[in-house]
Amino acid sequence: xxxxxxxxxxxxxxxxxxxxxxxxxxxxxxxxxxxxxxxxxxxxxxxxxxxxxxxxxxxxxxxxxxxxxxxxxxxxxxxxxxxxxxxxxxxxxxxxxxxxxxxxxxxxxxxxxxxxxxxxxxxxxxxxxxxxxxxxxxxxxxxxxxxxxxxxxxxxxxxxxxxxxxxxxxxxxxxxxxxxxxxxxxxxxxxxxxxxxxxxxxxxxxxxxxxxxxxxxxxxxxxxxxxxxxxxxxxxxxxxxxxxxxxxxxxxxxxxxxxxxxxxxxxxxxxxxxxxxxxxxxxxxxxxxxxxxxxxxxxxxxxxxxxxxxxxxxxxxxxxxxxxxxxxxxxxxxxxxxxxxxxxxxxxxxxxxxxxxxxxxxxxxxxxxx
Amino acid sequence: xxxxxxxxxxxxxxxxxxxxxxxxxxxxxxxxxxxxxxxxxxxxxxxxxxxxxxxxxxxxxxxxxxxxxxxxxxxxxxxxxxxxxxxxxxxxxxxxxxxxxxxxxxxxxxxxxxxxxxxxxxxxxxxxxxxxxxxxxxxxxxxxxxxxxxxxxxxxxxxxxxxxxxxxxxxxxxxxxxxxxxxxxxxxxxxxxxxxxxxxxxxxxxxxxxxxxxxxxxxxxxxxxxxxxxxxxxxxxxxxxxxxxxxxxxxxxxxxxxxxxxxxxxxxxxxxxxxxxxxxxxxxxxxxxxxxxxxxxxxxxxxxxxxxxxxxxxxxxxxxxxxxxxxxxxxxxxxxxxxxxxxxxxxxxxxxxxxxxxxxxxxxxxxxxxxxxxxxxxxxxxxxxxxxxxxxxxxxxxxxxxxxxxxxxxxxxxxxxxxxxxxxxxxxxxxxxxxxxxxxxxxxxxxxxxxxxxxxxxxxxxxxxxxxxxxxxxxxxxxxxxxxxxxxxxxxxxxxxxxxxxxxxxxxxxxxxxxxxxxxxxxxxxxxxxxxxxxxxxxxxxxxxxxxxxxxxxxxx
Numbered sequence: 038x039x040x041x042x043x044x045x046x047x048x049x050x051x052x053x054x055x056x057x058x059x060x061x062x063x064x065x066x067x068x069x070x071x072x073x074x075x076x077x078x079x080x081x082x083x084x085x086x087x088x089x090x091x092x093x094x095x096x097x098x099x100x101x102x103x104x105x106x107x108x109x110x111x112x113x114x115x116x117x118x119x120x121x122x123x124x125x126x127x128x129x130x131x132x133x134x135x136x137x138x139x140x141x142x143x144x145x146x147x148x149x150x151x152x153x154x155x156x157x158x159x160x161x162x163x164x165x166x167x168x169x170x171x172x173x174x175x176x177x178x179x180x181x182x183x184x185x186x187x188x189x190x191x192x193x194x195x196x197x198x199x200x201x202x203x204x205x206x207x208x209x210x211x212x213x214x215x216x217x218x219x220x221x222x223x224x225x226x227x228x229x230x231x232x233x234x235x236x237x238x239x240x241x242x243x244x245x246x247x248x249x250x251x252x253x254x255x256x257x258x259x260x261x262x263x264x265x266x267x268x269x270x271x272x273x274x275x276x277x278x279x280x281x282x283x284x285x286x287x288x289x290x291x292x293x294x295x296x297x298x299x300x301x302x303x304x305x306x307x308x309x310x311x312x313x314x315x316x317x318x319x320x321x322x323x324x325x326x327x328x329x330x331x332x333x334x335x336x337x338x339x340x341x342x343x344x345x346x347x348x349x350x351x352x353x354x355x356x357x358x359x360x361x362x363x364x365x366x367x368x369x370x371x372x373x374x375x376x377x378x379x380x381x382x383x384x385x386x387x388x389x390x391x392x393x394x395x396x397x398x399x400x401x402x403x404x405x406x407x
Numbered sequence: 408x409x410x411x412x413x414x415x416x417x418x419x420x421x422x423x424x425x426x427x428x429x430x431x432x433x434x435x436x437x438x439x440x441x442x443x444x445x446x447x448x449x450x451x452x453x454x455x456x457x458x459x460x461x462x463x464x465x466x467x468x469x470x471x472x473x474x475x476x477x478x479x480x481x482x483x484x485x486x487x488x489x490x491x492x493x494x495x496x497x498x499x500x501x502x503x504x505x506x507x508x509x510x511x512x513x514x515x516x517x518x519x520x521x522x523x524x525x526x527x528x529x530x531x532x533x534x535x536x537x538x539x540x541x542x543x544x545x546x547x548x549x550x551x552x553x554x555x556x557x558x559x560x561x562x563x564x565x566x567x568x569x570x571x572x573x574x575x576x577x578x579x580x581x582x583x584x585x586x587x588x589x590x591x592x593x594x595x596x597x598x599x600x601x602x603x604x605x606x607x608x609x610x611x612x613x614x615x616x617x618x619x620x621x622x623x624x625x626x627x628x629x630x631x632x633x634x635x636x637x638x639x640x641x642x643x644x645x646x647x648x649x650x651x652x653x654x655x656x657x658x659x660x661x662x663x664x665x666x667x668x669x670x671x672x673x674x675x676x677x678x679x680x681x682x683x684x685x686x687x688x689x690x691x692x693x694x695x696x697x698x699x700x701x702x703x704x705x706x707x708x709x710x711x712x713x714x715x716x717x718x719x720x721x722x723x724x725x726x727x728x729x730x731x732x733x734x735x736x737x738x739x740x741x742x743x744x745x746x747x748x749x750x751x752x753x754x755x756x757x758x759x760x761x762x763x764x765x766x767x768x769x770x771x772x773x774x775x776x777x778x779x780x781x782x783x784x785x786x787x788x789x790x791x792x793x794x795x796x797x798x799x800x801x802x803x804x805x806x807x808x809x810x811x812x813x814x815x816x817x818x819x820x821x822x823x824x825x826x827x828x829x830x831x832x833x834x835x836x837x838x839x840x841x842x843x844x845x846x847x848x849x850x851x852x853x854x855x856x857x858x859x860x861x862x863x864x865x866x867x868x869x870x871x872x873x874x875x876x877x878x879x880x881x882x883x884x885x886x887x888x889x890x891x892x893x894x895x896x897x898x899x900x901x902x903x904x905x906x907x908x909x910x911x912x913x914x915x916x917x918x919x920x921x922x923x924x925x926x927x928x929x930x931x932x933x934x935x936x937x938x939x940x941x942x943x944x945x946x947x948x949x950x951x952x953x954x955x956x957x958x959x960x961x962x963x964x
Contacts, residue, residue: 107926132929135533135551209805259829260912274806388548391537395928396544396737402920403739405912406746 062324063121065095070124072100074288078344079124081362083332090331094324105129109138109314118314121325124173127166127308128387134169135391139312140322141168147326151353152335160335160351164308166387171333172310172350174341177373177382178218179304181271181286182206182278185296189277196381197303198226200278201254211270211279214260216401217390218280218305221383223250225303231381235389244397248404260405271297283373287346291364291371301378307385310350348374478942485935488713491705494535495522497620499709507706507727510697516685517652520560521621524645527554528628541930542715542725543704549695556692561648563682568647571676574669581646582638584666585611585622591665594638601630605637610664614653621649648685651677703727716936740937743917748944750835750916751899757839758846758895759888766850766887771859781851788844796905799837803828803909829911837909842898846891853887889961893952897945917941 068084070076076098084096099120101108106129112118125133133139142148144157144165151160158165164172182194188207199206200222212219221234227250229237237243259276261267267281272295283304289295311333313325331337338349339357346368349355358368369375373382422439436444460467492499497518505511526532536550568575575581583591587606594602605626612619625646626637653659654670654677662670689696707725708715715725722738723730732738765784769777787795802808805824813819827833857880865875903918910916917937924934952958 104926106929110929110931132537135537135547136929137530137534255912258912262907266908273804275804388551391551392540392545392548395541395930398928399737399739403737403742406739406742406915 061320062327063318063320064093064324065097066121066321066324066328067097067099067119068122068124068328069099069101069105069120071102074345075284075347076100078341079332081344082341083328083337086337087328087331106132106136106138109133110136112314113138113316118316120314121317121321122328123312123314124309125312127170127172127310127385128390130170130310130312131167131387131391133312134167138315139169140315140317142171142313144171147330149330149334151351152357153353155353160353162352164350166308169312170308170310171312171329172308173333173338174309174347174350175306175374176309176347177283177304177306178213178280179283179286179373180278180280180300180302181290181297182300183271183274183276183296184298186277193298194278194300195302197222197300199300200280201226201250203254203257206278208257208277209270209275210254210258211261211267211276211281212258213267213280214262214405216397217385217394218383219251220244220247220397220401221305222280222303223247225383226250231383234383235386238389238393238397244400248400251404255405271295283371284345284347287371291361291366299378301373301380303381303383304373304378305383305385306373308350309347342368342372346371346373348372481935481938483935484932485716485939486712486714487932488708488715489711490535490538491709492711494526494531495519495705495709498522498705502702502706502709505702505706507699507703510686510699511702513684513686516689516696517617517648519689520557520645520648520685521617521624523553523557524560524643525624525628527557528632528643537929539704539708541719541933542708543700545695546701546704549693549701552693553689553696558644560685560688560692561644561646561651561682564651564680565644565647567680567682568650568673572669572672574666575647576641578638578640578642580666580669581622581642582626584664584669585615585619585626586637594636600636601634602636602638605630608664610662614659614662614664614670615650616653616658618646618650618653621646651680651682655680699727716932717940719933720936720940740917740920743915743920744940744944746831746913747900747916747918747941750831750838750914751896753835754838754842754899755846755892755896757835758843758891761839762843762846762850762891763884763888766847766854769847769851770854770857784844784847787840792841792904793908795841796837796908799833799840799909800828803833803836828909829914831910831914833909833911834906834914834916837905838899838902841905842895845894845898849890849894850884850887853890854884857883885956886960889952889956893949893961896948900945901941 068079070079080098084098088094088096102124105123105125109118109120109123112120123139130139134141144161148157148171150156153160161172164175166172180194180197180200182199184193186206186208189205192205194200194202194206200210200212220238224234224237224243224247225231227246229243229246238247259266259270259279261270261279261281264281264285267276267279268285268289270276271279271281272289272293278300283299286297286299290297290299311329313322313329317325333351335351335353336357338351339354339359341347342349342354342358343360343362349358355374358372360366361368370377373379438444438447440447495518498515501515501518502511505515523532526535532550532554533547536547539550540547565575579595582594585607586594587608590603590606590608605623607619607623611622622637622642625642629635629637629640650673654674659670660674683691695701703726707727713725718725718730719733720740722733722741724733765780769780769784771777772780800807804810805826807828809827810819810824814821814824819825827836861879861883862875865879866872870878900916901918902916903922906914906916907919907922910919918941921934921937921941924930924937949958
């Protein structure tokens with residue numbers, strides 16, 4: 038199912054701005070993203086205005102981000118890179134950078150300065166987690182619960198540990214079928230302090246402690262592979278509480294009016310952004326860089342937040358976040374970065390997981406399968 | 408032929424003569440014209456064969472390119488491991504002498520410094536790091552961290568060389584010292600870009616074995632990576648380290664090539680140089696380099712080919728001490744292989760049980776009604792796999808249609824709804840339904856060909872309905888069952904999307920792990936090894952099937 042949406046955006050407005058390099062830039066560009074509401078938000082905030090400025094530019098969207106790493110490696114081996122700008126999560130960007138498949142970026146040289154005058158490196162701050170990564174949004178993996186569960190006798194979960202509390206909050210759970218996030222929450226709820234999570238997970242006892250906690254809900258959990266499954270389980274009442282991406286929960290709650298509520302406690306921040314494949318020909322690279330410069334400036338990142346509840350990666354964009362384009366509601370309170378939502382958060386530890394992922398994943402899958 | 412029949416009157420190429428010739432000689436049988444029969448037959452057939460081959464050539468090429476080549480590539484990937492010896496060539500050689508009970512010596516660490524510096528410049532060290540991290544946790548970050556700091560290794564020696572004589576700072580000094588005379592001539596003066604490929608002078612190679620090697624690696628790397636000329640770039644600190652090691656080891660005492668006076672000046676001076684040994688330098692970068700397990704892993708995976716992926720595929724692991732079991736909590740693949748086989752078997756059997764009556768009915772009804780039924784069988788077959796799988800989700804889940812009905816008629820209590828999905832049962836139900844047409848169709852086409860008169864004859868001879876079916880009809884329908892079994896079982900064993908969606912915790916197959924390693928963990932070698940094992944299992948089962956049932960007994964129509 039390779040859904041390739043081809044958009045010919047030719048009729049441009051008269052205010053087309055031709056930059057100095059326009060002549061050397063390729064007149065077609067392949068953008069890779071995740072499809073769905075997220076890609077739509079990118080189209081509306083980035084590519085449509087960009088196409089208006091660049092008459093005759095053909096923008097092709099490819100919904101292949103879920104398998105981007107494997108596809109980029111295959112393209113590299115075949116010596117035929119067909120993608121120009123690729124949207125990936127931060128951990129994939131690190132992996133692509135490690136493999137030499139993504140281009141190293143000089144953020145200060147290649148990106149627009151912030152509207153408040155800050156340099157890109159200051160504006161993005163810690164979110165530049167890899168030399169190849171151009172941050173775009175902050176999203177979080179967080180919990181949601183159904184608001185109509187009779188067995189809960191009117192109680193509502195107030196922290197993440199409700200997931201492990203079968204006594205007060207009976208019913209099926211839904212969690213992602215991978216160790217990341219689940220092990221952190223399990224440790225947190227078995228009494229480990231937030232700042233000791235990863236140190237504890239490096240020890241055999243720590244891992245056992247986390248798995249022991251997960252053991253208590255293993256058979257009561259629907260383990261999902263794609264975030265849509267989690268939303269579907271919550272919406273159907275198959276699960277009463279579970280984790281998924283905050284944007285998905287937002288759309289289920291606000292756009293589809295499901296009886297679900299957010300549980301922001303101990304949400305895990307993660308990043309999504311662009312990478313540029315290594316080895317692009319000059320004209321395509323110039324086009325990709327020109328698009329990136331435009332699409333990651335302060336205003337554009339803030340614009341995207343009007344279509345989806347993911348926080349812009351630039352600090353300077355935060356004050357510009359307005360209302361939802363269709364629903365008209367204020368978006369700021371729905372952002373994972375909103376102070377009220379971010380009282381207790383876990384920042385996804387990319388480098389730690391890059392080391393431990395293979396072993397813990399094998400162990401997690403073995404634990405699940407038995 | 409006896410003498411009594413008399414000599415043949417005819418001479419020359421006659422069939423009789425040919426036979427006589429053949430009987431007389433001990434050599435190969437000859438054709439009538441005296442040439443060996445084999446050769447003239449072959450010649451006659453060759454033209455025909457060529458024509459036939461030309462006709463099938465497009466298909467043959469297609470199969471080679473799209474089917475055989477990927478399989479060969481997969482088999483190759485499952486053992487290929489050149490990345491270690493290509494990225495750390497000197498280290499791998501140095502490790503051959505290593506005593507695994509102690510941290511490697513300075514020579515090995517120096518080799519590591521030269522290798523790592525070049526790898527870091529070419530951005531290959533992180534790739535190797537993630538490769539080795541599959542085997543030992545922590546190597547990925549160790550390599551990333553080392554890549555950031557490795558250009559400091561040898562810095563003190565570089566400073567001391569330069570303090571001794573500022574000429575050591577000049578790129579041209581090094582290029583003249585190390586380059587072959589012809590190369591130096593070609594590249595001196597103003598050179599655009601990288602210049603011609605660096606050539607090492609044989610004198611320098613003999614005089615400074617380590618430094619010459621390190622310099623060549625530096626020169627070629629900057630030429631290919633940065634498009635810079637060695638004439639214009641100061642060498643890496645590791646090259647100074649190498650020269651220091653060469654000179655302290657007593658090389659180059661009689662050196663008389665270019666820059667001989669510089670070397671003569673340096674030889675007595677190096678004895679007073681101070682600085683960290685390579686081993687200390689790496690320890691300063693990261694103490695993990697003193698960890699024997701890291702070195703054991705590098706050593707164990709230094710061969711260009713490895714059985715490591717296959718061992719991991721069966722829950723074993725390659726360690727410096729030999730082959731060992733994986734820790735118990737990480738064993739998963741044997742379980743998954745067994746589960747895949749077991750569930751595919753269960754699915755095949757449930758398909759037989761469901762398909763047989765349907766196929767029987769289809770083949771015995773009048774054509775008009777059987778055609779209608781056949782369409783009902785084919786309709787789901789033509790529906791998208793994803794749609795059918797998702798439909799089962801709606802039906803089987805705890806708040807789904809089937810559970811709702813069961814609760815409504817009171818068979819099941821509301822708080823004890825059946826778990827029909829996200830487990831093995833869910834996978835078996837959904838896959839049985841999805842694969843059912845592959846069982847019905849071959850059965851149907853075989854049953855169509857069984858003449859009804861046989862059963863009638865059996866009954867007229869006094870057989871009961873059951874005996875007539877079991878002794879007369881059933882044996883004739885076995886080829887259809889055989890064909891259906893092969894189809895369903897082989898399809899089931901490699902199934903991916905349905906177990907992924909409805910299998911939950913206990914109903915996933917080995918193919919789901921293969922997909923994970925291809926698209927997510929990027930461990931393609933392991934995925935290839937798992938795939939190869941799956942292929943081998945299918946071939947073995949096919950062979951067994953041929954021995955037991957006989958592949959000639961299989962009919963698809």
